[in-house]
Amino acid sequence: MGALTRRNPAATGIFLALAVDSKPTALVFLPLLLALARTQWLRAGLWCAGLVALVWLPFFLGTPQSFAAASRVHHPQPAGVRPTPARYRRPPNPPWDRPAQAALGLTLGCIAVRRGRWPAVILLGTNARILLDPASTPTTAPLSSSAPSSGTSSASFPTTRPAACSASP
Numbered sequence: 001m002g003a004l005t006r007r008n009p010a011a012t013g014i015f016l017a018l019a020v021d022s023k024p025t026a027l028v029f030l031p032l033l034l035a036l037a038r039t040q041w042l043r044a045g046l047w048c049a050g051l052v053a054l055v056w057l058p059f060f061l062g063t064p065q066s067f068a069a070a071s072r073v074h075h076p077q078p079a080g081v082r083p084t085p086a087r088y089r090r091p092p093n094p095p096w097d098r099p100a101q102a103a104l105g106l107t108l109g110c111i112a113v114r115r116g117r118w119p120a121v122i123l124l125g126t127n128a129r130i131l132l133d134p135a136s137t138p139t140t141a142p143l144s145s146s147a148p149s150s151g152t153s154s155a156s157f158p159t160t161r162p163a164a165c166s167a168s169p
Contacts, residue, residue, distance in 0.1 A: 013046065028125030031118075033048065034113045100132050101133070
C-alpha cells in the first residue's frame, strides 16, 4: 500500500508479484495497478508479470502437468491421524470455484478503483473468495446417534465442537 500511495509503479508491481507468487489467489488484488496514473500502468504491469513469470515459469517448464494441481484442493493428513469418516468429509471444490472467485474479485476491484476507492480492493477480493468458497459453509454433524444418517436432521452442531462436548458421561 505504501508503494501505491507514493505512486511508485516499480515497487507496486514488485509487491503485487510477490503476493501472487506466494498465494495465487492474490490475483484479485491486481486492480490496484489501475490506481496508479495511467502512464504508470505499463511499467507496473510489466514488473508484476515479469516477476510472476520469473518465479513460476521454471515449474511449468519442468513439469507441464503442474497446471492440473491447481484444479483441485486436497488436504493431506499426517501419518498416524485417524481418517475423517466419509459422512463428514468435505467434497472436492467444484471446477468453477476458483475462476468464479477470481472473476468476481477482479470485477469488484476494478469497480472500486474506478470509483476512487482503491483501498477497498483488498477487502472486496478477500470477501469474493470467502463468499464463493465451498469450505466456508460449515459442515454439520447429527445431534445424536438416533438422527437419520442422511444428515437431514434439523438439529445439528458444527463438527468443530470441542472434545468435551462430544464425550459421553
